[in-house]
Amino acid sequence: MNKFLKLSSLLIIFLVAACSSDDDNEANPGHVLVSAINIQGNDIIDGKTTTLRANILPENAANKGIDWSISDKKIADISDAGVLNPKDNGEVTVTATAQDGSGVSSSILIKISGVNHGTILQAENMLLWQRNNGGWPKEPHNDFSGYNREQTDAEISAALNGKSKTDTTIDNDHTVGEIRALLDAYQVTFNPAYLEAAENGLNYLFEAQYDNGGWPQYYPDKSGYRHQITFNDNAMVNVMNFMWDISKGENDTGNFEDSYKEKAFNAFNKGIEVILKTQITVNGTKTAWCAQHDDITLLPATARSYELPSISGSESVGIARTLMLVESPSSEVKAAVKAAIEWFEDAKLYDIDTKKTADDVIVVDAPGNIIWARFYDLETNIPFFCGRDGIKKSTLAEIERERRTGYAWYGTWPKNIIGSEYTNWKNKHGI
Incomplete structure (x- = not known):
């Protein structure tokens, strides 16, 4: 009798559960x-x-x-x-x-089938001038405008005969600039030659990066100052911003193979490491960066005769912005950015400005104005100027007119980063 009751109870429980499950399925079609x-x-x-x-x-x-x-x-x-x-x-x-x-x-x-690819003159010219190693030279189209016209017979001959040259560079936005233009052209035409050339250029950039994370101005030509880690004119920063875009698939870089995303992310992080290591310390306090650093010692280095070791009021801005791209910044990255901003504040020059005349550039009084110098002395943090003789001068007027008018000695480069950009970055990371 007891055994029968137990079996009956179990059967009732099973039927109730089954009915409940059916009811749930009807009531919850999810x-x-x-x-x-x-x-x-x-x-x-x-x-x-x-x-x-x-x-x-x-x-x-x-x-x-x-x-x-x-x-x-x-x-x-x-x-x-x-x-x-x-x-x-x-x-x-x-x-x-x-x-x-x-x-x-x-x-x-x-x-x-039935796909017909278009061509773009600028992109076709970039294909012509691309070297066999994947990079591009700075000349003859330093300002890129020459890519927008038909090439002369002499230029075509020079480009074809120079395919094996090693004058490839990241100076003045070259290689990165050509790759970005080719990606834009590919987005319009889907011409596979443009994407292939862009990938070859990207592979060149990967190869050119030093093990310590830096990029030289030229690769593989390491003569003179070309081997140095080059922040000058934002050369390395341009490469790192490009690597960042690839890692995120932004700005037409999504057309690259997915495998490039991880490679670009790793290259970017290696660049961050060397940026942290090259930040200049003066009397125990971190400041900013030189326009170029030795690729072995990482110390500030000389480039052209008028580009002496210094703290840069120009290039340091792009470097700090690159550090601010890091999504989950370490305490070291946060400290580096903070130190750079504090140096920008300390490096302000008050109540002066530059004025262009018909054939010169002069410094004039400008009450209330704030600007920065291109170069600051590593020890005194005082601005200096230098002509082609390689000798430091204390005023712009002391160097030759050709250098006064042919170089950006003063500017407002840090103006925005020390304001809203830094404030927004601190708020983003709870600093």
């Missing part, structure tokens, strides 16, 4: 997961976009959202809405994956 995805789409024969459709089963699946992915983004890309945009002729496998955690996915092979 329990229904995707069981199958059927993709509908056709091959592309005219090089134009097409929209793929995904039928989700069962009909009452709670979450019918899907993620689209593609096997080769050099051949095509696909939007969140399933719009397939061809870039080149070939085949791609498109996959739709359920977002509900069921793990269900489905794929379809799409053949693409």
